[in-house]
Amino acid sequence: MKSSALAAYGVLGLPLAMAMLPIYVLVPNFYAADLGLGLALTGTVLFLARLLDTIQDPWLGRLIDRHTPRGWTLLLATAAIALSLAMAALLIPPGSLGRPGLAIWLGALLALTYTLHSLINITYLAWGARLSDQPNTRTRVAAWREGAGLFGVVLASVLPSILATQFGMAAALATFAITFAVLLCIGTAVLLLAAPRPHRIVRTAAGNWRLPLRNMAFRRLAGVYFINAVAVAIPATLALFFIADRLQLAELTGLFLALYFVSGALGLPFWTRLADRLGKRRSWRIGMLTGCAAFVWAVLLEPGSAWAYAGVCMMSGLALGADLALPPALLADIIPAEERDSTAAYFGLWSFLAKLALAIAGLALPLLALSDYQPGTPAGWNLALVYAGLPCLLKLVAARLLTSLPCGESKPCKRP
Structure with a gap:
């Protein structure tokens, strides 16, 4: 194409x-x-x-x-x-x-x-x-x-x-x-x-939103996707707090966010080519591990660490491309040919999981409140651990579960 x-x-x-x-x-x-x-x-x-x-x-x-x-x-x-x-x-x-x-x-x-x-x-x-x-x-x-x-x-x-x-x-x-x-x-x-x-599909059981739940490959992929989505949503929820109260660099918030998202866009061609060579499942796992390796250093950052945090934003942003491009492509791969008329049902549940992950990520705020963190005041290790440590732990869990996921691709899986 x-x-x-x-x-x-x-x-x-x-x-x-x-x-x-x-x-x-x-x-x-x-x-x-x-x-x-x-x-x-x-x-x-x-x-x-x-x-x-x-x-x-x-x-x-x-x-x-x-x-x-x-x-x-x-x-x-x-x-x-x-x-x-x-x-x-x-x-x-x-x-x-x-x-x-x-x-x-x-x-x-x-x-x-x-x-x-x-x-x-x-x-x-x-x-x-x-x-x-x-x-x-x-x-x-x-x-x-x-x-x-x-x-x-x-x-x-x-x-x-x-x-x-x-x-x-x-x-x-x-x-x-x-x-x-x-x-x-x-x-x-x-x-x-x-x-x-879009290709025209011979209609069979279209309109049944429960149909994807009968697909074991979808259930396993959805589990991995959901855990990883929570891992991505927690930093998104806490980023402004971390920049303002831990790094004390609120005036640079816009630049940090722009650097992160632009890096994600620039990294997409790399993940596309890597998926062509290694397969989407293996490439996504590499992306998760790369994201962890780049983002975990945020736990160690002290107030005023502008250049170090910019590096974290750039490297974790490059890894973001794998989280964006590969999961929906994997989902499209595992939809059986006879269920292609229910494609929107699959993506409807997919969207539900993404929004549920955002809702669950909001629980990070009361978790921080229990650790005596108050927004607008200088923050300690508690905010850094929830902002960066917890997401990296969740990504490692998702990466481990991904190893047993069927590829859903035309060529055989390569073991990572």
Whole structure:
């Protein structure tokens, strides 16, 4: 498959990835502080909306599988327009709602935004899984998608902060909403008009979201993926705390995050080529071990260690490419040919596991509270151990379990 075709597919990954960062990071503070909703009410609304977002994905996969690829075109076009409008309404709320009205507005728009984003994302993942029956091509499909997504995350982390410094948070979010809508519509149009079409599948048991659970290879891969996803989610949850309170370098947060994500994008071609040579399973395990070797040094960093932490961000970012590109490609490989009409059901459960991992990673905060860590105060080894030590331990467990995982690839597995 030509690079131009893969690029046409991958470009939608950019706006889809940039959508969630402002919602998770900026919206809570914007509604709670700037709009006066308050922490308790904002937190309650966020919890309920995220709970819905976590449990709905398997059912969305079932809905998507009931449509043919022709139906996916209308589904994606409609959902993209609706998501653009929902994001704009969420980030540019009316000014005279009052606290009860503002809480209802936030809850309704969050639920709608989460649902539409999941609907597009699961369809998009299923589209990529059906582009080719060649395992190596599936790896490249995932690499293009995740590479675009990483640049979307960088854009989402940099653009609002720069705009907020110059014009204030309300103007920054409004500009972001417009930018997101333009990029989402462009990405969707390019996918629908220029990307390769997904293979048509003879329909059999489509629409049964429990079908993937009967696949032993999926259950084993999902277990490894979930443990590794928790290992990735914990540092994502604690990164701002670690940079500000352990390293005491809050002013460099944007640069550290950008370095991490850009390194991840630059590392994707390496993991793609390595997977071609060694297989995806073995390459992913190497990526896990490489990530551990790079990230564990964060435990030893003292306040002010800017250059050392930049090195950790760069090396662990390079390893991130393996976590992004190889697991979804492995998932596409293990879906039996007779179940290809249920591709979205597989990716619906996959998305559910990713969001569940984020929820579980949130438990790191009360764990730190039990160790007497207080945000905004200088932190000791307790924060460093939970931020870097615990994720590395989980990655080692996942890497060990991966050794017994069937490859799901056309060529025999090579033992690592």
